[in-house]
Amino acid sequence: MAKLDRLLALVHALSETVEGLTLDEMAERLDVNRRTAERMRNVIARHFDLDEIADDRRKRFLIRDSLRRVYTRPTAAEVAALQAEVDGRILAGQNARAEQLASLLAKVKGALDDREKRRIDPDLDALARLQRTMVTAGPIAVVAPETVTTIQSAILCGRCVEFHYATDERPEPRWRRVIPYGLVHGPLTYLLGKMPGRVDQPVYFRLDRMTAVMVSDTAGCAPDDWNLDVWLADSFGVWRDDKQEVVLCVPASSAPRARQWRFHARQQIEDLADGSLRVRFATGGMRELAEHLFTWGGEIVIEEPDILVAVMRERLAAAMTMLPSNDMRPILSQDAATG
Template sequence: MAKLDRLLGLVHALSETTEGLTLDEMAERLGVTRRTAERMRDIIARHFDLDELADDRRKRFLIRDSLRRVYTRPTAAEVAALQAEVDGQRAAGRAARASQLASLLAKVKGSLDDREKRRIDPDLDALARIQRTMVTAGPIATVAPETVTVIQSAILAGRCVEFQYATEERPEPRWRRVIPYGLVHGPLTYLLGKIPGRDDQPVYFRLDRMTEAMVSEALGCAPEDWNIDAWLAESFAVWRDEKYDVVLRVRAPSVPRARGWRFHRLQQIEELAGGELRIRFTTGGMRELAEHLFTWGGELAIEGPDALIAVMRERLEAAHAMLNETEPRPILSREPATGAA
C-alpha cells in the first residue's frame, strides 16, 4: 500500500500549503522521481480542484478548499439532474412539488462560490439543454405550495390537519380533520389520512381538492409501527378494495420484457416449461390492474383471480365503445368498493 500512502500524503500536502508546491518539492517530500510526482499530480487533478500558480519559471500547485468541501461539492451532472426534475414537475403542472425542488436547486447553486460556478457552468448548460423529464398523459391538478407545507408541518408537530374538501360527486366543500399518515406523490399528490376516533383504514385525500388547509390544535400522528411502504403494497395503485391472489402467465416471446418489468413490488416469479413465466402477487385495485394489463396485449394470460378476469371483460366492453361504430356494444359498469376520498 506504499503507493496509495504516498498519494494520500501528497493530497494532504497540497491542501495544507498556502504557497503551493512545485513538482521538485513534491518529489522531494515523497522520495520519488520528478516524473512519478508528475503522474501523481495528474491523478489528483482528476478528483480535486488543483490550482496552478506561476512562480518565476516554475509552477506551483495547491488544493485551495478543505478536503471535506471536495467531497460535498455537487457536480454539473448532479445539478443538471435536479434542474431537469424541477422543469419536469413544472411542465406536468405539479407546482407544489416543483416549488420545493426549485428551492433546493437554488440553495445548491447558492452554495457554490464564483470559482466553482465558473468550473461547472459550461457543463451544466450543456447537460441542462439536453435533459428532460417526460411528461405523459394524465390529470391536470394544481396544488397550492402552502398546502404541502401545512401537511408537512402537521406531520412534524404530531398534529392533525384541517381543511375544506370537495369531490367530483360533492363539489360543495366540507370541513375535514384527519390524522396525517403520509404524503404520496405521483401524477396526483395525496394526503394519506385517517379520521380521528374511527377504526377505518387510512384513505387518500387529493391535495388539489383541498382549500383552507391548516395545522389543527388536535394532536394526531401515525402509530410508531406504521409502515407506509407496506400499506401501499396492498393495492396496485390508488383504488383499494378486496385483496386477491393475482396469477399471470407470461408467454415465452414476452419473457425478456417481463423480466425487466415490475408488476408489483412483492411479486414472485416462477419458471415454467416452454420458456414461460408465472408471476404471482397479492393486491387490491383490480380495475387499475386490468387497465394496466391492456398494455401487454396478447403477451400474457390472466390465470386468476376470477374477479380480475371479470373486470378485464368489463374494461374490454368499455374500450369497444370508444370505436366509431353505429351500434356500440353495451358498457358494463362496476364501482370499486373504496377509493380516493
C-alpha cells in the same frame, strides 16, 4: 498499497500547503522522480480543484479547499439532474413539489463559490440543455404550495389537518379533520388521512381538491409502527378493494421483457419448463391492474383471480365504445389477423 499511500500523502500535502508545491518539491517529499510526481499531480487534478500559481519560471500547485468540501461539493451532473426534475414537475403542473425542489436547487447553487460555478457552468449548461424529465399524459391538478407545507408542518408537530374537501360526486366542499398518515406523490399528490377516533383504514384525499387547509389544534399522528410502504403495497394503485392473489402467465416469447418489469413490489417469478413465466403477487386495486395489463395484450394471460378476469372484460367492453359507431367489427384473433 505503496502507490496509493504516496498519492494520498500528496493530496494531504497539497491541501496543507499555503504557498503551493512545485513538481520537484512533490517528487522530493514522496521520494519519486519528477515524471512520477507529474503523473500523480494529473490524477489529483481530475478529482480536486488544483490551483496553479506562477512563481518566476516555476509553477506551484495547491488544493485551496478543505478535503471535506471536495467530497460534499455537487457535480455538474448532480445539479443538472435536479434541474431536470424541477423542470419536469413544472411542465406536469406539479407546482407544489416543483417549488420545494426549485428552492433546494437554488440553495445548492448558492452554496457554490465563484470558482466552483465557473468550473461546472460549461458542463451544467450542456447537460441542462440536453436532459429532460418526460411528462406523459395525465391529470392536470394545481396544488397551492402552502397546502403541502401546511400538511408537512402538521406531520412534524403531531397534529391533525383540517380542510374543506370536494369531489366530482359532491362538488359542495365539506369540512374534514384527519390524522395525517402520509403524503403520496405521483401524477397527483394525496394526503393519506384517517378520521380521529375511528377504526377505519386511512383514505386518500387529493390535495388539489382541498381548500382552507390548516393545522388543527387537535393532536394526531400516525402510530410508531405505521409503515407507509407496506400500506401502499396492499394495492396496485390508488383504488383499494379486497386483496386478491394474482397469477399471471407470460409466454416464452415475452419472458425477457417480463423479467425486466415490475408488476408489484412483492412479486414472485416462477420459471416454467417451456420457457414461460408465472408471476404471482397479492394486491387490491383490480381496475387499475386490469388497465395496466391492457398494455400487455397478447403477451400475458390472467390465470387468477376470477374477479380480475371479470374486470378486464368490463374494461375491454368500455374500450370498444371508443370506436366509431360505424366500426363495430369484432376483435380479430391473432391467427385470423395474420392469416
